């Protein structure tokens with residue numbers, strides 16, 4: 001409410017005080033922006049507002065000029081664009097060189113990146129080069145406005161505690177966030193921003209790495225992160241045959257994707273790319289079925305963004321029942337066929 005006193009961010013003095021603004025690395029491949037970058041603009045906007053500073057996107061690539069308009073609509077006040085043929089494909093060497101230079105010139109206080117293969121690589125390399133702190137795989141971000149500190153929360157000690165980590169004496173404060181952890185904010189059509197195009201000195205012949213060939217992955221692409229419905233199975237499905245019959249059977253009947261707990265993956269019933277949780281993917285479907293999954297914290301951190309969780313488990317004390325929207329205490333081999341029966345008539 002407007003009449004509530006608003007806590008405003010203090011101004012830091014000295015060296016740390018020179019760093020201002022929140023930056024989001026805009027990850028793109030062949031001109032297509034990774035959704036996690038837009039999700040980060042949403043949370044970045046909130047952090048920037050709390051600090052009373054600008055939110056900027058950092059867009060690196062080749063022939064990517066034009067993408068900035070969409071970024072303003074998702075909340076960026078400014079976009080730093082470096083458009084150069086050498087930046088066509090992601091390379092740690094080139095991206096780090098350019099990004100670190102931008103940081104040294106423009107001094108942002110916070111940098112956010114997606115915890116994707118690229119983001120993890122770039123963030124780690126940059127934090128080392130800039131001799132600053134990086135909190136990886138965050139599940140929540142906030143600001144201590146009094147001290148202008150980024151409060152970066154992530155699971156620690158095997159997921160047994162949630163730790164809030166701060167980077168007190170160095171800037172910028174860096175964090176990576178997994179896709180789908182933050183909700184994308186609604187774009188504001190026509191929202192305008194400022195484009196900054198710093199000139200960088202890049203020459204292919206000075207580089208140590210070359211892109212020789214791009215090999216696209218063949219075979220089935222598993223994209224659980226964008227799935228609307230997921231049917232996930234755990235150790236309770238007994239064996240590979242049980243897993244296949246129950247999980248794939250239900251998933252096929254309702255047009256869902258299949259996921260798995262680590263126990264099911266380790267048993268060799270399904271490949272690792274289907275694993276959901278702390279060391280698998282984070283998902284946010286409309287409906288998540290947890291079949292024969294106990295609900296260990298390492299699994300739960302990957303499914304908390306789901307709108308509805310439906311759990312089937314024989315053990316009424318299973319932790320999953322504390323997290324789910326609907327819980328069915330029962331044997332999956334009886335409950336799932338019973339759920340599928342009416343579907344056959346549709």
Ligand code: FAD
Nearest residue numbers: 234235236261262263277278279280292293294313314332
């Ligand atoms: P269990 O815990 O063995 O649960 C099986 C459940 O099935 C039980 O609750 C049982 O009551 C029920 N059941 C048995 N028979 C039936 C039946 N017929 N019908 C219905 N229910 C039945 N786990 C992940 O999933 N993802 C991760 O990313 C992940 N990362 C990890 C990272 C670290 C560092 C560590 C230490 C662990 C990680 N784990 C992860 C493992 C996690 O701690 C659990 O061991 C794992 O999630 C358990 O899988 P589960 O629920 O399938 O098996």
